[in-house]
Amino acid sequence: MQQIIDDVPRSVTPHIVSARDRKYDRQLRLWAANGQAALEEAHVLLLTASAAGAEILKNLVLPGTGSFTVADDKLATEDDVDVNFFLDESSIGQLRGAKVAEFLQELNADSVGRSENLTLSQLDKLDPSYWEQYSLVIAHQIRPSVLLPISKLLWEKKIPLVVSNSIGFYARLRIITPEHSVVESHPDSTVDLRLDCPWPELEEFAYEFKLEELAEMDHAHVPYLVLLLLYLKQWKETHNGESPSTYAEKNEFKALIRSGVQSNDDENFEEAINTVWRATQATTIPSDIQKILNDSRAQNLGVTSSKFWILARAVSDFTKSSASGGLLPLSGSVPDMKADTTSYVTLQSIYRTKARKDRDWVAGRVNELLLSLGRSAAAISGDEVDTFCKFSRNLVVLDYRSLEDEYMPSTANSKKILRELEEENSLMSVYVGFRAVEVFEEREGRYPGTLDYTEDDEVILEAIALEIITSIGGSVVNERTSSVLKEFVRYGGGELHNISSLLGGIGAQEIVKIITRQYVPLANTTIFDGIQSVSAVWEL
Amino acid sequence: MSRETYAKRSLGEVYDKVHKAKVLMVGAGGIGCELLKNLVLTGFGEVHLVDLDTIDLSNLNRQFLFGHEHIKKSKALVAKETASKFNPNVNLVAYHANIKDPQFTVKWFKSFDIVLNALDNFDARRYVNRMCLTADIPMIDSGTTGYNGQMRVVIKGKTECYECNPIEPPKSFPVCTIRTTPSQPIHCIVWAKSYLFSQLFGIDEDASPDLDNTENKENEDELKNLRLENEELKKVKNAFGTVEFAKLVFEKVFQIDIDRLLTLADAWKHRRAPVPLDFASIKAEADAAGYEDLDKVAALLANDQPVWSLHENFVVFTDSINRLSKRLVDLQNRDLGGSKSILTFDKDDDDTLDFVSAAANLRSIIFGIETKSKFDIKQMSGNIIPAIATTNAIVAGLVVTQAFKVLSNDLTHAKMVYVSQPPSRMLSSGALLPANRDCAVCGVARASIEVDITKLTLGQFIDDVLKEKLSYTDEISVMTSKLLYDVEFDDNLDKTFEQLGIQDGSFITVMDEDEPEDGSTARVNLEFLVLTKEFSSEPAYTLEAISGIPRKPRPEAAESDSDENMVVPASTKRKADEIVETSNGNKKAKTETSGTSETIVLDDEDGTFLID
Structure with a gap:
């Protein structure tokens, strides 16, 4: 047998479903090849080689972010080594940023790392063009007087900035970018059945079923979408052409469907009854999507308009055309259901055909728009049109607030902050704590709690917190905030590793969402309190 | 170390307890790597870690204690080695072993202050749950799936245990759906993997857990038919290792068996009848497309994203059968009597995955079912769970904060926490629920x-x-x-x-x-x-x-369930390992901020005695 088998022609394994794809297999399941490509093109800058900063980068280097730079200006100390996994005893006395970059590089050869010795307190003095090499900047514990001008610069250049802080049991993360649009928001479902407004091909298919003539086995395999269409037709005939709308009517409608059940096998009827609520909802354009379609960025396109807004405009035009019946392009997906194979496959094909038709209309419009803007028709690919149409019910545009707006008393979200501070146990106290610590560091040149005698620091920090609260219209530092401030003093500005590590997870996760433009990132601040293991998200 | 570390400052009085604690960590994978790093850097003094797994290439996107040079080595031993380099002051003990091994006795479990579960399977988790209940040691369980994750503290008699809510058994399919009347891609994939692959290269189908072979009146004839098919396939196997083998298998399963199915006229009265495939004509198509050239075949196989056409599936089917045959012949030639070598399906083994993908797709084509890309089939056949470093880091960070609570005996603030999308609420934490009195595991x-x-x-x-x-x-x-x-x-x-x-x-x-x-x-x-x-x-x-x-408890004692001091579990019943729904999370968050119903401690029952 040995002889024969050797003569059998066959290709040679392993094939090159590359080692790279294998290494990244588990994450490709989340963001697919296009997400991975975006990640591999990115160049991320970390300001401050802190434990939290290193942990954020670790979670970006592991999945293969193209390149990273660590900028820092300190020599590593024993305290750094205690808390930062990417430093060891031998790093003490050496450039902290260089050592962290070196250890991070060991995690993944696909990611290219380097370090820069930058004076962090003078970052605002750098030539503005310096920042253009980066696709995203992470700023850990950079003092506001330096951070604010940088954030303004990055905002103008549309480079996302992620600000992080980690002190003791507390952590904070803030995202700043002028506009972030998401097509692939990964909703739980893209199913859009349109049973209230079936198109002719769907009606024709459904109305051919004659339930009363079917044998038991067939009766149990009529797809529930067909059942709903048939019973809706029957209902409308006796209700002036109206679908069931009130609660009572919907129950009555359910009873009508139930009356058609012939045997215990009729699970398809159960499926139909369970979907009554959704099936009788009028299909419309969700208001948040309508808002995007009406946005001036879609309606007033220019030569610099992004693909997202061109596509949004094309879809907006589609919804106004006679081709659409005033609705979004159909996604084309059909849920699993009890059905015989032929009916199910036919249904799938009816939905897909309609989706393709809608999509072709949009693609045609996109070409016209590109042409009118003097851009190549190839600027937006067919795949991009497909994806946009498929997720058109789930588009997301996040217009972040700038850091300046957050920090300037006149534009701060004062009401929100003051109202939250009054809530029992609100994490807003921790937010105020971080802001007060920043000011303390700026004034004193050190973090609170770093001297042997800490009581003075408690007093100073509380006075600063009061300044911040009064500047936005408040009048007191409440008991809860006061005890949080004391905690901050106790921590002495030091990081606790597991909190920094957790922040590293949250931070990197949001950064991956921003870089891949998939899933919806947080808007715009999160605070984590490791004492209670709770977090809060606010727009500040 | 006389210098006061930041960890010591932040932890205050708890630091001593943390430093003296003896921790058992079960699992050194995704969460395990993060946990070990956190433990080492927050001042834990002694950590034992147990894992029976070895390192795979697909771990490296998140299990950062491992590098390429460690592939196929023990996770536990390498994790220990890498982590000790960074902190030589911690006493780390690693076991490359199954936690279910008899060496890990109850007495051994009892020697720990806390057990941290970082496992990826229900079976081992259930086992550790029972061991911790028996040894009366607090346990923190954790798990992640993609961007979602969860962790919770389990303390005997005081909180829900891991099994207080029943866990769903893995899904299996009725044998007739798989063998006669498939209607979804997954049915064809299970057929290719659990039936055809095992029959040709592995163990007998009956041993496969994916199939439900229960015989009853209704499927009697069908099963008789299937046994006949099996006999015939065994005959085809006589040609194993020859040039003809791929053709014979193809004709047997995609033509002859389908022709026979068509004679069961009743089955197709109301269903689309399957359409058998013709070897010669598809081969002609494939040859015309240039697939006699093996380089072209290799190029086809190098991309797992596109959905293959009929003749492309055909090419991959015959090619992978020949590759697998060669491997099996080589293995069997090396066998020295005794047991006979077999091949087993592994989603990361391209030869086996190519075969299953192509065979599943060919069958789908026959039954008019949608075909899938190799990438998708890999996920469906291998139960792949998406995994990234970020969620593991978040969950591991939470586990350590809860470990501080447990070690300082601050159970009223111990939590269960869920990490989930959407971003409006990243973490939802809730008070621990009391044990389910009817639980067959902790209620005993x-x-x-x-x-x-x-x-x-x-x-x-x-x-x-x-x-x-x-x-x-x-x-x-x-x-x-x-x-x-x-x-x-x-x-x-x-x-x-x-x-x-x-x-x-x-x-x-x-x-x-x-x-x-x-x-x-x-x-x-x-x-x-x-x-x-x-x-x-x-x-x-x-x-x-x-x-x-x-x-x-006396039956009437059940009334005390409405006691204000207890969180009533009835409304929050959920499948274990399922993320709590929004409404639930909100509710929990609410009870929590209102600060009233935090009490979770049930009175210890009486009658305690110990035998040495």
């Missing part, structure tokens, strides 16, 4: 016993252990998965444990049916974990550990 008393199963008889066990030591009366039942003894059934008394099928790791349940005259209730069930050990002299057992055996 637990004991472990070392036994020489060849010597100890059931009679001796009942007389010596149950009646004499534990004061049971005659009114008891003793059972494993079957009844071993009760008042009216004493046939087994002279049989040894071995003769009764009891092995190392078996559980024996003792049910008390005695309602004493003083009006008290019967005791709760007692579950023994059996650990085998050789004894040269009598008695042939040692009672290793036993918890108290409380009496069952």
Whole structure:
């Protein structure tokens, strides 16, 4: 047998479903090849080689972010080594940023790392063009007087900035970018059945079923979408052409469907009854999507308009055309259901055909728009049109607030902050704590709690917190905030590793969402309190 | 270290407890790597880690303690090695072993202050849950799937245990759906993987857990038919290793078997009838497309994203059959008598995945079902769970914050936390729920016993252990998965444990049916974990550990469930490992900020006693 088998022609394994794809297999399941490509093109800058900063980068280097730079200006100390996994005893006395970059590089050869010795307190003095090499900047514990001008610069250049802080049991993360649009928001479902407004091909298919003539086995395999269409037709005939709308009517409608059940096998009827609520909802354009379609960025396109807004405009035009019946392009997906194979496959094909038709209309419009803007028709690919149409019910545009707006008393979200501070146990106290610590560091040149005698620091920090609260219209530092401030003093500005590590997870996760433009990132601040293991998200 | 570290400052009084704690970490994978790093850098003094797995390329996108040079090495040992480099002051002990091994006795579990579960499978988690309940050691369980994750503290008698809510068994498919009437891609994938692949290159189909072979009246004929198919396939296997083999298999499963299915006219009256495939014409198509050139085949296989056409599936099918045959022949030529080599399906083994993908797609084409890309089939056939570093980092960070609570005995602030999308609420944390009184796992008393199963008889066990030591009366039942003894059934008394099928790791349940005259209730069930050990002299057992055996609550005691101080679990029942729904999370977050219903401590039941 040995002889024969050797003569059998066959290709040679392993094939090159590359080692790279294998290494990244588990994450490709989340963001697919296009997400991975975006990640591999990115160049991320970390300001401050802190434990939290290193942990954020670790979670970006592991999945293969193209390149990273660590900028820092300190020599590593024993305290750094205690808390930062990417430093060891031998790093003490050496450039902290260089050592962290070196250890991070060991995690993944696909990611290219380097370090820069930058004076962090003078970052605002750098030539503005310096920042253009980066696709995203992470700023850990950079003092506001330096951070604010940088954030303004990055905002103008549309480079996302992620600000992080980690002190003791507390952590904070803030995202700043002028506009972030998401097509692939990964909703739980893209199913859009349109049973209230079936198109002719769907009606024709459904109305051919004659339930009363079917044998038991067939009766149990009529797809529930067909059942709903048939019973809706029957209902409308006796209700002036109206679908069931009130609660009572919907129950009555359910009873009508139930009356058609012939045997215990009729699970398809159960499926139909369970979907009554959704099936009788009028299909419309969700208001948040309508808002995007009406946005001036879609309606007033220019030569610099992004693909997202061109596509949004094309879809907006589609919804106004006679081709659409005033609705979004159909996604084309059909849920699993009890059905015989032929009916199910036919249904799938009816939905897909309609989706393709809608999509072709949009693609045609996109070409016209590109042409009118003097851009190549190839600027937006067919795949991009497909994806946009498929997720058109789930588009997301996040217009972040700038850091300046957050920090300037006149534009701060004062009401929100003051109202939250009054809530029992609100994490807003921790937010105020971080802001007060920043000011303390700026004034004193050190973090609170770093001297042997800490009581003075408690007093100073509380006075600063009061300044911040009064500047936005408040009048007191409440008991809860006061005890949080004391905690901050106790921590002495030091990081606790597991909190920094957790922040590293949250931070990197949001950064991956921003870089891949998939899933919806947080808007715009999160605070984590490791004492209670709770977090809060606010727009500040 | 005399210098005051930041960890010491932040942790304050807890630091000493943390530093002196002895921690058991089960699992050194995605969460495990993060956990170990966190433990080492927050001042934990002694960590034991157990993992039986070895390192795979697909781990490296998140399990950062491992590098390319570590592939195929023990996770536990490498994790220890890498982590100690960064902090030589921590005492790390690694075991490349299964946590279910007998070396890990209840006594050994008892030597820890806390157990951290970082496992990826239900079976091992259930086992550790039971061991921790038996040893009465607090446990923190954690898990992640893609961007979602969860963790919770489990303390015997005080909180829900890992099994207080039933866990769904893995899905299986009726054999007729797989073999005769598939309607979804997954049916064809299971057919290709669990039936065809095993039949050709592996073990017999009957041993496969994906298939439900239960025979009943309705499927009698169909099953008879299927047995005939199996016989024929065995004949085809005689051509194994020849040029003809791929063709014969193809014709057998995609033509002859389908033709036979078509004769079951009844089955196709109301279903689309399958369409058999013709080898010669598809081959001609493939040849015309240039696939006689093996380089072209290799190029086709190098991209797992596109959905293959009919003739492309054909090419991959024949090519992979030939590759697998060659491998199996080579393996079997090396066999030295004894067991015969087989191949097993592995989603990361391209030869096996190519075969399953192509065979599944060809079958889908026959039945008019949508075909899938190799990338998608890999996920569907291999139960791949998406995994990234970020969620693991978040969950591991939470586990350590909860470990601080447990070690400082601050259980009222211990939590269960869920990490989930959407971003409006990243973490939802809730107070721990009280144990489910009807839980078959933590609602029972637990004991472990070392036994020489060849010597100890059931009679001796009942007389010596149950009646004499534990004061049971005659009114008891003793059972494993079957009844071993009760008042009216004493046939087994002279049989040894071995003769009764009891092995190392078996559980024996003792049910008390005695309602004493003083009006008290019967005791709760007692579950023994059996650990085998050789004894040269009598008695042939040692009672290793036993918890108290409380009496069952009176039926009316159930009313106390509405007590304000207890979180009522009824409304929050959920499948284990499922992320709590929004409404639930909100509700929990609310009770929490209102700060009223935090109390979770149930009174310890009475009747505790210990036997050394």
